[in-house]
Amino acid sequence: MSQQTFKSASKRYWRAFVPTMVVYLIATLAGSFYLKTFDVEPTWLQATVAVACTLPMLLFLFIQIRYFLETDEYNRMIQLKGFAIGSGITVGAIFLIGFLQMFHVIDRVEVFWFGPAFFIAYGISTYLLGGRQCL
Amino acid sequence: MKNIIKALRADRGWSQAALADQLGVSRQSVNAIETGKYDPSLPLAFSIARLFGKSIEEIFEDETATDAKLAAE
Incomplete structure (x- = not known):
């Protein structure tokens, strides 16, 4: 420990x-x-x-x-799981939006917004895994 | 993993926060261990055992071993 x-x-x-x-x-x-x-x-x-x-x-x-x-180890586990899920969701969204743009389904999306989107996904995942105290 | 931490803590009149302070972990960690949602690492299990003056086996029940023992009988 x-x-x-x-x-x-x-x-x-x-x-x-x-x-x-x-x-x-x-x-x-x-x-x-x-x-x-x-x-x-x-x-x-x-x-x-x-x-x-x-x-x-x-x-x-x-x-x-x-x-x-x-x-401590429990919080570390919750935080790292939340971080991994948040990263996965964001990378998934980047691929999806990237392909939609490439195939001219949608217009250009500002890359900047993926940063805040990651932190939102990370925060929500951590909350769902460990509750309010783990945020 | 089942354990008797809640009962041991109640015997001593400690709150989850008081136990967490003594172990150097968060209150939610103690709650997660007590409710069986999280299995502590070996160093933390040793710290818990040392604090209550018991062995790890007296505090934590190895459900897999119990099930295997019952199946063998």
């Missing part, structure tokens, strides 16, 4: 999660405001804003995986 207890793993998770989400919100709001308000050129500057918005999300994924490793 890990030396980290469930409580200390949860505390560590929330201490890292909240500031990361605040940074993500600030980066996306400020980034989209900056790009919409001003006529931003060149492309590398737009790409830099996009990378700045993505970095907190990558950090969040790192925090989430660290929590999987540090939490």
Whole structure:
């Protein structure tokens, strides 16, 4: 069993999660405001804003995986099952929508929305597997 | 896997949260083990046995072995 207890793993998770989400919100709001308000050129500057918005999300994924490793074994099982089911649903949706687009059944879908869709699928799966306490 | 954790815990007057604290796991983990929804790992089973001063076999019932024994009889 890990030396980290469930409580200390949860505390560590929330201490890292909240500031990361605040940074993500600030980066996306400020980034989209900056790009919409001003006529931003060149492309590398737009790409830099996009990378700045993505970095907190990558950090969040790192925090989430660290929590999987540090939490107790039952929660780890529920979280990993939820993560796997959420990933499966999202990848399935990507294939389905990709083929529908390829065969001209539907119009273009913004790739961005697969990110939030994954987190929704992951959250719902985890809830169904372990109840509200496991979220 | 059936177990007598709920009874042992009740004997000592501990809540699920109190037992979870002593084991370093979440309350929902204790609940899942008590209700048989989750079988603990060997290290956690040893921690539970040590906490109650009993052996693993006294706390957890190996249903597969019991069924096999009954079938043999």
